[in-house]
Amino acid sequence: MIELKNVHKTFTRKGIAIDALKGVSLKVEKGDIFGVIGYSGAGKSTLIRLVNYLERPTEGQVLVDGHDLGAYSVKELRAAKKNIGMIFQHFNLLESKKVFDNVAIPLVLLKKSKEEIRKRVTELLEFVGLSDKAGSYPNELSGGQKQRVGIARALASNPSILLCDEATSALDPQTTRSILQLLKRVNAEYKITVMIITHEMSVIQEICNKVAVMEEGRIIEQGSVLDVFGHPQHPTTQNFVKTVIQNSITPSVQKSITTGLGSRICRLNFVGASTTEPLLYEMIRTNEVKVNILFANTTEIQETTLGTVIVQLDGDGAEINKAVAFLKNNGVSVEEVEAYVLDHSNR
Numbered sequence: 001m002i003e004l005k006n007v008h009k010t011f012t013r014k015g016i017a018i019d020a021l022k023g024v025s026l027k028v029e030k031g032d033i034f035g036v037i038g039y040s041g042a043g044k045s046t047l048i049r050l051v052n053y054l055e056r057p058t059e060g061q062v063l064v065d066g067h068d069l070g071a072y073s074v075k076e077l078r079a080a081k082k083n084i085g086m087i088f089q090h091f092n093l094l095e096s097k098k099v100f101d102n103v104a105i106p107l108v109l110l111k112k113s114k115e116e117i118r119k120r121v122t123e124l125l126e127f128v129g130l131s132d133k134a135g136s137y138p139n140e141l142s143g144g145q146k147q148r149v150g151i152a153r154a155l156a157s158n159p160s161i162l163l164c165d166e167a168t169s170a171l172d173p174q175t176t177r178s179i180l181q182l183l184k185r186v187n188a189e190y191k192i193t194v195m196i197i198t199h200e201m202s203v204i205q206e207i208c209n210k211v212a213v214m215e216e217g218r219i220i221e222q223g224s225v226l227d228v229f230g231h232p233q234h235p236t237t238q239n240f241v242k243t244v245i246q247n248s249i250t251p252s253v254q255k256s257i258t259t260g261l262g263s264r265i266c267r268l269n270f271v272g273a274s275t276t277e278p279l280l281y282e283m284i285r286t287n288e289v290k291v292n293i294l295f296a297n298t299t300e301i302q303e304t305t306l307g308t309v310i311v312q313l314d315g316d317g318a319e320i321n322k323a324v325a326f327l328k329n330n331g332v333s334v335e336e337v338e339a340y341v342l343d344h345s346n347r
């Protein structure tokens with residue numbers, strides 16, 4: 001649906017070249033809610049602006065439905081852009097126009113009849129829950145209501161893709177949640193593929209099924225949200241995950257750990273079915289290991305439970321190996337966390 005192939009983007013300011021994107025490749029499939037996360041300056045806005053050709057790549061290709069946007073004539077590009085709606089952090093509404101007229105803008109530009117416009121705008125305002133605000137001006141609305149108008153306007157021309165540029169960054173947490181739920185409905189009910197850029201991992205956790213993590217113009221990690229949250233590889237991704245899922249031992253528990261010879265500390269990740277099985281009980285019952293739980297947490301991602309338990313395993317090396325193998329055979333990922341042992345021995 002959306003594909004970026006080795007895309008580079010260089011801006012030149014006062015003779016100085018700034019490489020905003022340094023070879024980005026990604027694929028957004030039809031029906032995805034695809035999140036792109038990164039710190040300020042990572043290149044997220046540049047990336048999303050390339051998808052609707054507000055910017056052109058210096059090198060590489062941007063394909064939408066298999067068509068290279070760079071190969072289109074101006075007329076073809078205008079037609080292709082009708083297929084892509086966009087919403088913004090600061091809503092970008094026309095303050096001098098009423099809510100109804102703001103939503104109608106794309107339809108007026110498409111020269112639709114008055115009756116068609118009335119029907120479509122009425123339907124969209126109902127969809128976003130603002131039927132009673134049709135005659136209000138933007139400055140009479142809350143931030144969340146303004147973003148709802150932005151969403152209705154973006155949907156007016158029946159796009160198959162909706163791009164969201166930090167669409168909830170100016171909103172409080174509760175309003176953010178309601179806008180994210182609305183975007184989820186846009187995806188499910190109108191079958192619209194959604195691409196979101198954000199610096200908040202909670203946004204990714206709440207609605208995305210796929211995520212790409214950006215840093216300094218590159219994608220450093222991407223995959224299903226469940227995989228990336230369950231097994232973040234890159235330190236930056238790990239930092240983002242930590243903002244929504246606590247997955248490490250608290251300092252006071254860490255201080256109290258006493259490790260002897262043969263003692264191992266492991267982080268166990270349980271996903272889906274393995275979270276409801278009494279696997280730790282079975283592991284202890286069938287192996288000669290002492291288990292001390294140092295940390296435990298569960299989180300819901302993509303309607304799947306993700307459980308993290310950090311345990312200290314004490315016993316004979318062979319028995320611990322058997323216990324770990326038992327867990328792995330039952331779908332639990334086991335990662336040794338030597339850091340805690342080292343931290344302790346260094347004290």
Ligand SMILES: Nc1ncnc2c1ncn2[C@@H]1O[C@H](COP(=O)(O)OP(=O)(O)OP(=O)(O)O)[C@@H](O)[C@H]1O
Pocket residue numbers: 011012013018019020038039040041042043044045046047199
């Ligand atoms: N039009 C431009 N001219 C010159 N440099 C630009 C332009 N747009 C972006 N940049 C530079 O490209 C880099 C990436 O910027 P971009 O806005 O894409 O990052 P971002 O991840 O969206 O950051 P933020 O979250 O702060 O918006 C930055 O160094 C920025 O200064």
